[in-house]
Amino acid sequence: MDDIDRLIINSLQNGFPVCNRPYLQAATALGLSEQDLLQRLQALLDNGTLSRFGPLYHxxxxxxxxxxxxxxxxxxxxxxxxxxxxxxxxxxxxxxxxxxxxxxxxxxxxxxxxxxxxxxxxxxxxxxxxxxxxxxxxxxxxxxxxx
The missing domain is CATH 3.30.70.3460 (Alpha-Beta Plaits)
Incomplete structure (x- = not known):
């Protein structure tokens, strides 16, 4: 896990955009491309760093x-x-x-x-x-x- 992965994990815990292109908006806020964010999230899931990525419903x-x-x-x-x-x-x-x-x-x-x-x-x-x-x-x- 590198500094960008840590930034993604730290940032996305505080909320995720609700819009037509949420990954693009989140990626832009992180200084990444949408594709890079998607690839990194998938890698974090694949290697077990993240067990899931999705909303928490109350x-x-x-x-x-x-x-x-x-x-x-x-x-x-x-x-x-x-x-x-x-x-x-x-x-x-x-x-x-x-x-x-x-x-x-x-x-x-x-x-x-x-x-x-x-x-x-x-x-x-x-x-x-x-x-x-x-x-x-x-x-x-x-x-x-x-x-």
Whole structure:
């Protein structure tokens, strides 16, 4: 990663243009060509420096619901339960954890009622209790790289 990559990462965390040519506008602000910005973003994704590049939606502000959930999954059923939970389109992320509650996942739904319905469906399909941990406060941790 070079100084230009660091500049891109630092800059684009603060917002991305909403216009007909957002990459061109962002590139111009960074002193780059649109093609160079696109190539660099793709390289950062390809080499794993960035895991994703896209908007972050605030589900609650859009009338939806978002929650962290956890399940205590027996080791012998871990793969089976993973497949069941990952089949739900409401599951945004799913992680194995070294903890008694060894599977943690994020649920994002269009309504609060749908969140509870999804939890209930997961419990019914897996036979396991889901621990729902809705956020109380959100804290943004920005990543700033030294150029």
């Amino acid at each position: 589900a609650e502000q859009m009338g939806g619901a978002l929650s962290l959930a956890a399940v205590k999954v027996p080791d012998a059923r871990f793969e089976e339960v993973t497949e069941i939970i990952n089949a739900f389109p409401e599951v945004a992320h799913n992680y194995a954890r070294n903890h008694e509650l060894n599977m943690w996942f994020v649920l994002a739904t269009e309504t609060a009622e749908q969140l509870q319905n999804t939890i209930t469906a997961i419990e019914q399909q897996t036979g396991l209790s889901v621990f729902n941990m809705p956020k109380i406060n959100e804290y943004f941790v920005g990543l700033k790289l030294e150029a």
